[in-house]
Amino acid sequence: MKGNQSINLKTYLNYMFFSYTVYEVTAKNEATNEFLRHLQSNKEFDFWSKINKVGKPVSVMTSPKVQNEFEKYLSSHGIEYRVQIEDVQSTILSEKEYHRSRQALKHKKISFDQYLRHAEINAYLDQLAQDYPETVTVSPIGQSYENRSMNIIRISSSSGPSSKPVIFVEAGMHAREWISPALSLYIINQLVENPNNSRLLEDIDWIVLPSMNPDGYEYTWDVNRMWRKTRSPGVECDGVDGNRNFGFHWMEQGASDRECSDSYAGKEAFSEVEARNLRDILAATANISAFISLHSYGQYLFYPYSYDDVVPDNWQELRYLADLVKDVIFAINGTKYTTGSSTEVLYPAAGCSDDWAMGGAGIKIVYVFELPGGGEHGFDPPPSRILPVCAETWEGIKVIADYVAQNAKKIQ
Template structure:
């Protein structure tokens, strides 16, 4: 039977298109580690896109499967008596519904913000420019570089002004995975509250906030115009374009949890820091003094994760990170009851060698480092309905406040 299954896996097709007509999403619940191991054999196959990790027996797993692979895949699931159901019969129809919603919205005036729809990259940058113009005493914009397709990667520094000694700074980025639209939206909400809500001026008195709302702008725009479920950057390749930027950082690069197949969703790149976007972030973190905390926003899954991502090992300050992570979770939970799982990335979720958080700690020397996997929603997790943006952003902001204020209490 193992030989039969292995042969079927090897014969499955090899190309995903940008139209998702006929693509299905399966929900699978494994009963044994052997079943989980079998599913892992599909992870590098281009006809399969796993939207949740295969890390714990009994935990539901969602995977999108191309039409030409579905009958063989279902045969394997039935032959091995694995429990499964079809969550989405046609992925394209859900993408079309989202597209129609945004087409129905009136265009924003340049430099304005809303949280009842997602914004394009130019709209994000226009809002940052408007804030810099309206709040020159508190807002500074820094272009950390340009993307592969020459889009400006703009970080905003929110500060009450210089101090002696210099205040600690926290750095937050979002959107490293293009399809995770809620992440830039949450970053924008945090910016909006810290700059435009006078109540939160207290939070910039002793800490500078540096927020990069769009770390992968090319991929993000590609999800609007070409392929809603695109994850990677858009650099040229031999067979496939792009790289998983969150596997491209040069700390334990291309170890466990990354793939050297350039068509894989977790392709780590032809070399560490092959992507201009990861180079820009590396150089900014290395050259900017006094960054004491780093946090990267992702979706989906409701996790507060800390290093290490390259293996199931813990940093020396794991107890501190676990404790602060639980405080972040408690603050978020107090708003709407949303709970997060707190733990190291590999032990809690999966290995992801070459992740930005590992480089932030191991390369840039930042001690307090997290990735937050925001809640999913909609039909396939990455399409959280616009009506839910403000709810998720509001509760997450409570956790971000705890993160920022930690450095005041610790006098780091």
């Protein structure tokens, strides 16, 4: 049944994470990575970050059932590891309690010291459309599986039809990555409510989709904080990884055909209505010059392609611009990003929205931000870190915007 179904107590208790531990494991050789890949099919392990190149850390949550055996294996094979989070549920509970206390304050204006629910996100967009009708237009691109409105906000200084290049920002694909929608709202806030950024509207129009997976996102608030996929029903397990569901090299490397996998690509390309909604708005929008997808975590800045170890014709341009962005972000707080294609830096992941944006929709400037994580908070920085992460990343996105404005004819 679609809609906001009530959740029974048994279901809720199934997603408590008392004594679940997150380990940071550093592979010393490819054999270790092969061991980690093998664990991805085991439901007692939940990989919070992508399996990395040798020498790079990987974060994985383990159930209490397997922790002793897991530690023994790592120690006996000389694999470096450390406990990143001792008890995941205690972190989740403290996060929930903080947001309950903040929601009680009933801010009239948006604040970047808390994460917002899907309805609150849409309410903020609607408020901006009301307050800034000359700049802001809000419209739905469709409904999610559970009939939540997927709204985009178009920000433009042009009162009528515009031929300016468009930057399209997509956020919230993976439900548990809360910092992703938060950053999209910060981008919107800076473009609409900060007059110091008015120059960024002179030569560019912006479209932002803050909530790509609203059903999964709400599920992380109400039931399972660790949920990643959509909420469409399956036979054995529910949901599809939206970022494996796009129809450019669908179901190739890095995608799973197992329903219970977090990287399950679906029964077919674009099986998920959320992926179809994004595909259709990209096709219907003229002059998109840049597409930015926001994820967490890992401090990576990727450009296509993700499906295999291949790069687009303009890879040198993409690398050059990515390095400019990386340097600007580093200069602010010392945050270090790694740049490159997904397969160059990590591993193949076919069926992603960034590959579709370039290979399917023909957009030339395409990036994926894997934003900083929260250390002991996992996917998302604690509330005190939301604003610093958003502010430093925004400076990098402004670099992309300036490049698009200066090179509009070449990249359209």
